[in-house]
Amino acid sequence: MLGVIADIKKDYIKKLLEEGKRLDGRGLDDYRPIEIKKDLYATAEGSALVSLGSTQVAVGVKMILGEPYSDMPNRGVLTTSAELGPLASPTFESGPPRPPAIELARVVDRGIRESGSIDTEKLCIVEGEQVWIVFLDIHVLDYDGNLFDASTLACISALLDAKMPKVEDGKAIYGERSGSLPIVDTPISTTYAKLGSAIAVDPHLEEEQVLDARLTITTTKKGEICAMQKGEGGAFTAEEVLNTIDRGIEKAKELRKLL
């Protein structure tokens, strides 16, 4: 899904990283410029467009009334999906979601779900019968690396932007709004790429094409860890995992200020 890159370029990127430098001049702990725009698509209950360097991700929140899960009769439901369509990269193809898109959606979903970001009890209309189902749809528009962090930022921004439709006689009235979604935490994900002995935050496309392994850490407002995912074929030492977590917890505090 990533496309190919010459070995000579890989060696160059690795050499740079091990000297603490990067192709685009950033330091190992620097993100690319981040921009968050909200309230863009009026048909959605909430929306956001996040750019992370050249990576762009649009997220829309749609809410429909439906039945709760039987084991959580008084809670609303969250459903997250991601599309890596051919518009975003010459290496993406249309068709049903493949493992990279599924992994992306599930890692973002875990961050939001496990942080308790949405107070889902407030999404219950009639216990056991009717609750709000919140759909988070991640649409990648431009793929230049690090979709995890861009998507988590876009999702939480869209959730913060969302306005709940009014409910009357068990029906949703989409033209009228009844306040914001009950958002109680703002999880932030930080993704690190390991190449050789170097570990750098926010890999761009070329770094993602050559990295040995990646580690995503999602943290809550309180600085606790609510989701993690290691990816790709390489490995981390225990020390690298713990150091990277410390870096991620600190970095997330900075990113949270952008919301």
Place this chain on the structure above:
Amino acid sequence: MKKDGVKLFVDGKRLDGRELDELRPIKMEVGVLKRADGSAYLEWGENKIIAACYGPREVHPRHMEEADKAIVRVRYNMAPFSVPDRKRPGPDRRSHEISKVTKEALESVVLTHLYPKTVVDVFIEVLQANAGTRCAGITAAALAMADAGIPMRDLISSCAAGKIEGKVAVDMMGAEDNFGDADLPLAISPQKKEVTLLQMDGNFTRKEFEEAFNMAMKGCLDVYEIQKQALLKKYEV
């Protein structure tokens, strides 16, 4: 899932009588299938899992082959009868993700450059599930690959730790997983102790994470010893 009045400790012990740092009973057997190039059967607590390895063999479809190395493909699958409510057959999103991270965990130790233009196929079938199937699946898959004679730098051993009622514990069983506060599946290459799979969900403070991480790491090393015994047993005379 939030617990409502479910107790996970009885008289200071876990529901199945274990201590916080105690693994469930694990049994492994290597070479259990005739047609596969390598195979392993594993019982881990109430989990029953069989894994098979085929290859290195020709890649189908062709476009997946790599000119300079072998590829590793993993299919993790749960039998419809492996869980209390019948699971719809075929891969769901969870299975796709587990297959992907399992493949990544395993391929890190395979000497793929020795067999260009081939595939090492690994199939993991969960026959009975009770929490921790991805760790058990990876552990069984590594055995099946070793049994198939796939050249590997190391085995892969896997174990999870988590948090139940605020306490960090290793190898959670079904009820603990459903009502627990956090889950941290880990896989390592045991000789270098490098992490080849790490996922986490729930809630850990930094300190709890380190405690759970160390506990899972120790669990992986215990699993490694059982794996070695299972491999040696096959070649006993």
